[in-house]
Amino acid sequence: MERLQKVIAHAGVASRRKAEELILNGHVKVNGKVVKELGTKVGSNERIEVSGIPLEREEPVYFLLYKPRGVISSVSDDKGRKVVTDFFPENKKRIYPVGRLDYDTSGLILLTNDGDFANVLMHPKYEVEKVYVAKVKGIPIREKIKQLEKGIKLEDGKTAPARVKLLSSDKRKQTSIIEIAIHEGRNRQVRRMFEAIGHDVLKLKREKYGFLTLNGLNTGGHRELTPHEVKQLRALASTEGNRLV
Known part of the structure; x- marks a missing residue:
């Protein structure tokens, strides 16, 4: 037996919080009856409908x-x-x-x-740490790296502190390879952080997600x-x- 909102979330219909709203607003039926109690538990053989559509329960992958x-x-x-x-x-x-x-x-x-x-x-x-490796234009000085580590002011607010490591640099081509670890997940965040310190990203790869x-x-x-x-x-x-x- 599992909580109804968890079953709905596992089916990919909505997040658990949104599933709770659907239940409270009377959009969920179990075996033909409207259920509005968040503590309701259901078994694998019970028929669940969300907004009139039968829930197709799949094994999570x-x-x-x-x-x-x-x-x-x-x-x-x-x-x-x-x-x-x-x-x-x-x-x-x-x-x-x-x-x-x-x-x-x-x-x-x-x-x-x-x-x-x-x-x-x-x-x-709950943002999990994500590690990226970026190839950027130019060779950032230590002060620029410190800015990334402390947080950069972007148009949507200041970024959280990051872990940053200069892996290599090419003086002839004027490029650098930099590893950066962040917890946030804003749109194009890593690229915008490097742009903010004057070093545009040429290539970007996410190498780690948590462990x-x-x-x-x-x-x-x-x-x-x-x-x-x-x-x-x-x-x-x-x-x-x-x-x-």
Whole structure:
């Protein structure tokens, strides 16, 4: 037996918080009867309807994808461009990305059909650390690196402190390779942070998401997360949330 809002979230209909709103507003039926109590628990054989539509319960699945550049972090694109779900032709379940990676950014992205899991990882309070490697124009001086570490003022507010490491530089080509670790997930955040210190990003790759890496995968490759990794991610999100309170 599981809580009704959790079952709805696992089915990918909505986040758990939104599922609670649907229940409270009388949009959910169990075995033909409207249920408005959040503590309601349901079994695997009970019929659930959300806004008149039968709920299709699927076993949750969790994937890690090495997203190539030039791919949209979505399930569809009105311009006909390649999307992350195109790399899972064998999967018949309705999966979607957890968060996003920019069209021109490569690297690690998670996909699932577990709405509750996705919501926890994407919630601002629980942001898990993400590590990127950027190739940028120019060679930043130490003061510029310190600005990134302390937080950069962007149009949507100041960024949280970041971990930054200059990996290498090429004086002849005037480029640098820099590793940066952030907890937030704003739109094009890493690119905008580097632009703010005068060093535009030429190439960007997300190499780590929490403890997960791209080890063993080629561009466009994917693998399923183990049950232990899923538990670890949930625990990590909870830990980060407590740290940031």
